[in-house]
Amino acid sequence: MRFHARVVFYVIEPIAIRKNDLWFTEYQTNAMRLGLRITSILKNIKTDYxxxxxxxxxxxxxxxxxxxxxxxxxxxxxxxxxxxxxPLLSSHPDPRKVLVVGGGDGGCVREIVKHDCVEEIYLVDIDEEVIKASLDFFPAVSEGLRDERVKVLPMDALKFIKDHPATFDAIIVDSTDPVDFAVGLFEAPFYRDVAAALREGGMVVAQTESPFVNRDLLSHAFLQMGTVFPRMFLCWGAMPTYPTGSWTYSIGSLGPDPRTIRRSPSARTQYYSSDIHRASFVLPPFIKELLRANLSQ
Amino acid sequence: MRFHARVVFYVIEPIAIRKNDLWFTEYQTNAMRLGLRITSILKNIKTDYxxxxxxxxxxxxxxxxxxxxxxxxxxxxxxxxxxxxxPLLSSHPDPRKVLVVGGGDGGCVREIVKHDCVEEIYLVDIDEEVIKASLDFFPAVSEGLRDERVKVLPMDALKFIKDHPATFDAIIVDSTDPVDFAVGLFEAPFYRDVAAALREGGMVVAQTESPFVNRDLLSHAFLQMGTVFPRMFLCWGAMPTYPTGSWTYSIGSLGPDPRTIRRSPSARTQYYSSDIHRASFVLPPFIKELLRANLSQ
Known part of the structure; x- marks a missing residue:
């Protein structure tokens, strides 16, 4: 006897949320992670670095x-x-030559070109693929790279700095976290080379992580920079996608006080203003206590 | 033939991380979540609320x-x-009677008792279990509740406020997010009752969420408060475990300018200082644009 063909409808109960549940997760520390829901992966490659x-x-x-x-x-x-x-370029008396260490995405360069007094901008990032990815996927971030004052050099910034003594008015260290090839960027020998690459009265700024977690890192980097620079300043601000949402910027100066405002960017800014400039150097007691030893503000 | 007894060693390859992997995860928005590694659950109950x-x-x-x-x-x-x-109590000309709406944990009260001029503090939280949990598990947060100036009332703050016209110099709305029973705390009718419960020249402050996500909420709450209070101010600051790490505080005033500092807390603070007070009212352009319509600063 042949079986009759049977059509069976499997009825699946509707589930409240039934969509692709894709997440990017960053382990911001060993015990803290941020998850962002994603809709697609646009690029995922292993570069040389x-x-x-x-x-x-x-x-x-x-x-x-x-x-x-x-x-x-x-x-x-x-x-x-x-x-x-x-904060750096609005307070330097006459910033003509500016160097960005890292920052291949061009975000810092986009802001630098808003200062008309700047004549030459060098972007030195070891990883050319970061520059390419930014040009391909982040047009609003990388747009500054097309400015005619900009020279993009995909090479080792540590070597570049050694080869350019007394060259720059401002150096912006837009590094990744201090792991792997970026570890050296948070140590005194590097800051010594940075100081040597600055012209008289030059200033350097480096991102020095959150004041709320991994505090040793901030105080370490600040101390290391302070062994080289006679005047040390810290400003801070909001950065929603970095661990804890607050971020610090350490400034070493061979002369000028970065709290003294001398000019404003010539194009629109969304976060920065002269008032925010001043406010960003106001530190809560718990940060002051962390850095007390060698803070010039 | 009998088999010889054989001892077999099962060698398990060591795994890099082999410990309890317990996490608390907050869905801060539908598309963003914060995870914190936990070691234990100390209390987990369903209260009436x-x-x-x-x-x-x-x-x-x-x-x-x-x-x-x-x-x-x-x-x-x-x-x-x-x-x-x-910011509120350091700028009010003479804050004697202060009300905290919500905030059963006692954290706000601990800060209020640092102002010697305050004579009476009412804490009205609908959920007595929050007060209990704070006393049991957060002694450093709840310590202020033992101050003799404090009256703790576990009841509906909306009713309490209606029953106390022209009573308080300052009201602090330390609410949860605007879901469920806390929705009303972000609407004009509530702020009208708050204004009525204030004495002449009184001020109210409410937490109004992050300026980076759910921005509608901030501008909505600010607008609603602004339909009642003649002068509206916003200050903001860091809060590492809240979404985006930055938080806003909306202040409605029947008279005083909360930026005018008249005194300092009499005991140590870790985040606040007179300088931070002033800096916290400095808003980045993107927040100003969000609130432009009725910002008095």
Missing amino acids: QQLLVVETEEYGRALILDGALMFTDQNEFTYHEMMVH | QQLLVVETEEYGRALILDGALMFTDQNEFTYHEMMVH
């Missing part, structure tokens, strides 16, 4: 991720890039 | 969580509680 990932997030638009650490997202990269650049 | 969870985190010490939202951790509750209290 690091894993480079570009994803589309639901919350913040596109994100650039290097070795698992979120560098920035389209929607709030402005807070970081504006704070890396404008 | 919400799910109350106390966990021990590795990163930040103990944490109080209400309905899945992280209220604070031992290590950084100070940023929030100090900013909820000191």
Whole structure:
């Protein structure tokens, strides 16, 4: 006897949330992680130096991720890039030649070109793939790289700095976290080379992580920079996608006080203003206590 | 033939991380989540109003969580509680009677008692279990509740406020997020009752969430408060465990300008200082644009 053909409808109960549940997760510390829901992976390659990932997030638009650490997202990269650049360039008496160490995405350069007095900008990032990815996927971040004052050099910044003594008015160290090839960027020997690459009255700024977690790192980097620079300053600001949402910027100066404002960027900014400039150097007691030893403010 | 007894050693390859992998995860938005590694759950109950969870985190010490939202951790509750209290009480000409709406944990009260001029403090939280949990698990947060000037009332703050016209010099709305029973705390009718409960020249402060995500919420609450109060101000500050790490505090005033500092807390603060007071009212352009319509600063 042949079986009758039977059509069976398997009825599956509807589930409240039934969509692709894709997440990027950054382990910000061993005990803390940030997750961002993503809709797609746009690029994921191993460069000569690091894993480079570009994803589309639901919350913040596109994100650039290097070795698992979120560098920035389209929607709030402005807070970081504006704070890396404008406190320094708005207070330096006459910044003509500026060097960016790292920062291949071009975010800092985009802010530097808002200062008309700057004549030459050198961007030295060891990883050419970061520059390429930014040009391909982050047009609003990398647009400054097309400015005619900009020279992009994909090479080792440590070597470049050694080869250019007394050359720059301002140096911006837009590094990744101090792991792997970036470890040296948080140590005194590097800051000595940076100081030597500055002209008289030059200033350097470096991102020095959160004041709330890994505090040793901030105080270490600040102390190391302080063994080289006669005047040390710290400013801080919001950065929603970095661990704890607050970020510090350490400034070493061969002369000028970065709290003295001498000019404003010539184009629109979203986070920075002269008032924010002043406010960003106001530190809560718990940060002051951390750095008391060699803070000049 | 009998088999010889054989001893077999099963060698298991060591795994890099082999420990309890316990996490608390807060869905801060639909597309963003914060995870904190935990070592234990100290309390987990359903109160009459919400799910109350106390966990021990590795990163930040103990944490109080209400309905899945992280209220604070031992290590950084100070940023929030100090900013909820000191800008208001340091600027009011003569704050004698102060009301805290919500805030059953006592963190705001601990900061209020640092102002010697305050004579009476009312804490009105609908959920007595929050008060109990704080006394049991967060002695450093709840210590202020033992001050003799404090009256703790576990009841509906909306009713309490209606019953106390022209009574308080300052009202601090330390609410949870605007879901469920806390929705009304972000609307004009509530602010009208708050204004009526204030004495002449009184001020109110309310936490109004992050300026980076759910921005509609901030501008909505600010607008609603602004339909009642003649002068509206916003200050902001760091709060590492809240979404995006930056938090806003909306201040409605019947007279005084909260930027005019008249006194300092009499005991030590970790985040607040007179300089931070002034700096916290400095808003980045992107926040000013959000609120432009009715900002008095």
